[in-house]
Amino acid sequence: GAVVSQHPSRVICKSGTSVKIECRSLDFQATTMFWYRQFPKQSLMLMATSNEGSKATYEQGVEKDKFLINHASLTLSTLTVTSAHPEDSSFYICSASGTTNEKLFFGSGTQLSVL
C-alpha cells in the first residue's frame, strides 16, 4: 500500500525555537495533505488542509502564523511550529491522499516536546 513518511519521529526543543516536521508521500503523488495534532488520550484534531501549490486552509482556532504549512511539491508537505512554547507540545500527524487514492494514508507521527 501507499506509504507516508514523517520525520522526525520525536523532537525536544527549547521554548522559543522553531521546529519543522516533514511529511512525504513515497510512492504516490499527494495532491492533498492534512495535518492533525493529538493530545494524550484524545482523538486527532484536524489543524489544516494543504493542497499542492496553494495556501493551506486552517481550521478554526488554529493560528496560521504559528503553524506554517508548505506544500511545495506533490510529495512533500512541511509543518513548521514557530516560536514553540510548552503548550505546543503534542503529537503531530500528517496524512495524504492522491487523485486516485480512495483512502487516506497517515504518517507515523511526531512527538513534539517543548521545554
Next chain:
Amino acid sequence: LAKTTQPISMDSYEGQEVNITCSHNNIATNDYITWYQQFPSQGPRFIIQGYKTKVTNEVASLFIPADRKSSTLSLPRVSLSDTAVYYCLVGAFSGGYNKLIFGAGTRLAVHP
C-alpha cells in the same frame, strides 16, 4: 461533514469476535465509510473501507445496512495485539479529497 458516534470503550477476551458499531445518520450519498486503527504514539492505520452491504478483507469485515446510517466493524478472533483505538470516519472522494474529521473513537481492550 457526517458526524460519527461510537462507543467510547469496549472490552473483550482473546479469541472472541468483536463488533464495533458506528452511527452516521447524516452520511451523504458520495460518502464512503472507513475504519482506522491507532496504537499509542503511532499514526492511524487503515483497516477497511466500504460504501454499502458487506466488505471483507484479511483482517476485518465491515457491515453496512441499506440505509447506510450505521456500520459495524467486525474483528474475528481478537488477540492482545488488537488492543487499540478504532475510528470510524465518513468522507467523499472525487479527485480533491474531502477532509476527514475524527470522532472520539472506540478504545478496545483485549484481555487474556
